[in-house]
Amino acid sequence: MPGLEDLYREIILDHYRSPRNRGTLETPPAHMAKGHNPLCGDEIQVYLIVGDGYVEDVKISGQGCSISQSSASMMSAAVKGKTVHEARRMIDAFRSMMSVHERAVAGNRIDHEEPDDYSDVKLGDLDALRGVVKFPVRIKCATLSWNTLTQALEEATA
Amino acid sequence: MSLDVARLKKDFPVLEREIDGKPLVYLDSANSSQKPQQVIDAMSRFMETSYGPVSRSAYQLAANATELFEGARQKVQRFINASKLEEVVFTKNATEALNTVIQSWGRANLHDGDAVVLTQMEHHANIVPWHILSAEKHLELRWVPLTDDGQLDLTHLDQLLDGAKAFSVTAMSNVLGTLTPIRLLTDAARAAGAISIVDGCQFVPHNVTDVQAMGADFFAFSSHKMCGPSGIGVLWGREQLLEAMPPFMGGGNMISDVRLDGFDVAELPAKFEAGTPPITEAIGLGAAIDYLDEVGMDNVRRHEMDIAGYTITMLKERFGDDITIYGPDNVEVRGATISFAFRGIHPHDISQVLDQTNVCVRAGHHCAKPLMRILDTPATTRASFYLYNDESDADALANALDGASDIFNF
Ligand SMILES: Cc1ncc(COP(=O)(O)O)c(C=O)c1O
Numbered sequence: 001m002p003g004l005e006d007l008y009r010e011i012i013l014d015h016y017r018s019p020r021n022r023g024t025l026e027t028p029p030a031h032m033a034k035g036h037n038p039l040c041g042d043e044i045q046v047y048l049i050v051g052d053g054y055v056e057d058v059k060i061s062g063q064g065c066s067i068s069q070s071s072a073s074m075m076s077a078a079v080k081g082k083t084v085h086e087a088r089r090m091i092d093a094f095r096s097m098m099s100v101h102e103r104a105v106a107g108n109r110i111d112h113e114e115p116d117d118y119s120d121v122k123l124g125d126l127d128a129l130r131g132v133v134k135f136p137v138r139i140k141c142a143t144l145s146w147n148t149l150t151q152a153l154e155e156a157t158a
Numbered sequence: 159m160s161l162d163v164a165r166l167k168k169d170f171p172v173l174e175r176e177i178d179g180k181p182l183v184y185l186d187s188a189n190s191s192q193k194p195q196q197v198i199d200a201m202s203r204f205m206e207t208s209y210g211p212v213s214r215s216a217y218q219l220a221a222n223a224t225e226l227f228e229g230a231r232q233k234v235q236r237f238i239n240a241s242k243l244e245e246v247v248f249t250k251n252a253t254e255a256l257n258t259v260i261q262s263w264g265r266a267n268l269h270d271g272d273a274v275v276l277t278q279m280e281h282h283a284n285i286v287p288w289h290i291l292s293a294e295k296h297l298e299l300r301w302v303p304l305t306d307d308g309q310l311d312l313t314h315l316d317q318l319l320d321g322a323k324a325f326s327v328t329a330m331s332n333v334l335g336t337l338t339p340i341r342l343l344t345d346a347a348r349a350a351g352a353i354s355i356v357d358g359c360q361f362v363p364h365n366v367t368d369v370q371a372m373g374a375d376f377f378a379f380s381s382h383k384m385c386g387p388s389g390i391g392v393l394w395g396r397e398q399l400l401e402a403m404p405p406f407m408g409g410g411n412m413i414s415d416v417r418l419d420g421f422d423v424a425e426l427p428a429k430f431e432a433g434t435p436p437i438t439e440a441i442g443l444g445a446a447i448d449y450l451d452e453v454g455m456d457n458v459r460r461h462e463m464d465i466a467g468y469t470i471t472m473l474k475e476r477f478g479d480d481i482t483i484y485g486p487d488n489v490e491v492r493g494a495t496i497s498f499a500f501r502g503i504h505p506h507d508i509s510q511v512l513d514q515t516n517v518c519v520r521a522g523h524h525c526a527k528p529l530m531r532i533l534d535t536p537a538t539t540r541a542s543f544y545l546y547n548d549e550s551d552a553d554a555l556a557n558a559l560d561g562a563s564d565i566f567n568f
Binding site (some may be wrong): 003004007008013039040042043063064065066067112135138141 | 187504505507510511514521522523527530536537563566
């Protein structure tokens with residue numbers, strides 16, 4: 001069994017303890033998307049303001065486990081101030097980091113495809129979540145906020 | 159302790175298993191129980207020596223398999239003290255049993271705007287089928303509220319039941335462990351002219367069950383929570399009610415005649431057993447009943463009162479205000495299914511840490527989201543004990559919780 005130190009890295013606990021960009025934004029002008037994990041009941045709201053092709057502001061509310069909360073916190077810090085294009089690539093890069101294992105577990109044929117190259121995307125702190133793939137049940141916790149951000153971006157740029 | 163747990167543990171091969179050199183501490187029996195060798199053997203032996211289709215063929219092998227299958231039905235009848243064999247219907251699980259009653263009895267007997275009473279501690283299996291029927295029948299669903307310590311608040315029961323057509327209630331909460339005063343509830347329902355449907359899924363594995371003494375009209379449970387295999391459950395219902403109900407699913411076995419322009423239904427219980435039944439699983443359920451009979455359900459209940467009392471007291475002494483145990487403290491009105499919150503640590507994280515020492519608990523909403531909203535939490539951690547658990551398992555749980563404190567010490 002992989003050790004807990006692979007999962008509960010100090011930086012993850014730090015984001016869990018002191019989440020960044022926590023709160024809400026007024027809608028409109030902000031767009032809000034809701035995500036939830038039906039398995040454990042965790043819920044998250046992502047508030048987003050996009051202007052001139054940039055993620056101007058992002059706030060996170062909701063509740064969940066250390067992995068879903070820290071992932072959301074790191075995500076908010078990572079995409080704030082980025083262009084929409086950069087944010088989208090970051091989402092793809094993060095998903096790729098998480099889903100390698102997820103797809104292998106599901107026995108999905110996507111496995112055989114050439115993986116996209118995200119070496120240009122700097123994940124920074126988010127790299128600490130890499131260990132989550134060793135705990136397949138927790139992948140959904142880590143990706144919850146990212147799926148919700150995708151939804152919010154879609155609405156904000158529609 | 160009223161049970162020789164050390165000896166019983168040996169009957170369950172999986173409990174001998176070690177993961178990473180550490181023993182398994184299985185505290186998730188409210189979710190699904192482990193299986194004793196006696197059940198495993200009975201199913202293997204049946205498939206090795208006696209397997210055949212039931213109720214369909216004349217040859218000896220099939221006739222013999224049918225006899226064994228019907229023998230399992232008799233064991234169920236005796237185990238729950240049903241007055242008639244025909245009242246025991248095999249289903250896939252408790253969920254299918256509840257859906258059968260709600261769809262079949264409900265469709266035939268409920269009308270637009272009729273009231274049905276449920277409680278706030280029901281499992282989704284006793285909520286969602288009512289919502290589904292309600293989309294058609296526009297039912298008025300009324301909910302018995304809970305007291306602060308997780309029992310049914312019966313202050314306004316008579317008003318809630320006034321004019322209601324059915325009372326659908328759990329005999330034991332899968333989250334809080336609460337045992338409900340079933341006889342009192344079915345009496346109140348009868349007095350109000352409502353039928354009572356009892357979800358016995360958590361009750362049957364842990365208590366002496368007597369459906370007649372309970373005064374229920376329908377009763378549902380699953381084999382997999384009572385040492386039997388998954389894939390089979392039971393619906394018990396009073397004969398006149400079952401007789402008057404239309405079939406739920408159609409297909410083979412549930413008919414006496416089929417023509418191009420229609421069909422006639424079979425007698426009970428076949429009428430509600432469309433298609434090939436879970437044959438080997440019925441043999442397994444029969445063996446599980448033999449096993450539980452030998453241990454004695456009154457002994458199981460006494461043991462679980464002991465272990466619930468021990469665990470609750472021990473956890474409170476050890477963790478004080480850091481732990482909140484949901485549901486009643488009094489073991490007279492609860493089983494050994496114990497949900498708790500611990501130091502504000504998310505249940506997902508707790509179960510992850512507990513898994514390091516192979517302590518298996520469930521973290522989540524336990525298919526009782528309305529109850530979670532009332533407890534004002536998205537999830538709880540639930541440790542559920544059974545006849546093969548003892549104080550050492552409770553102590554392992556507490557020690558593992560210390561591990562969670564170490565990681566999330568803020
Ligand atoms: C109280 C209660 N009712 C119904 C069910 C549904 O049982 P099954 O999933 O076996 O159909 C459960 C199972 O968790 C339960 O605890």
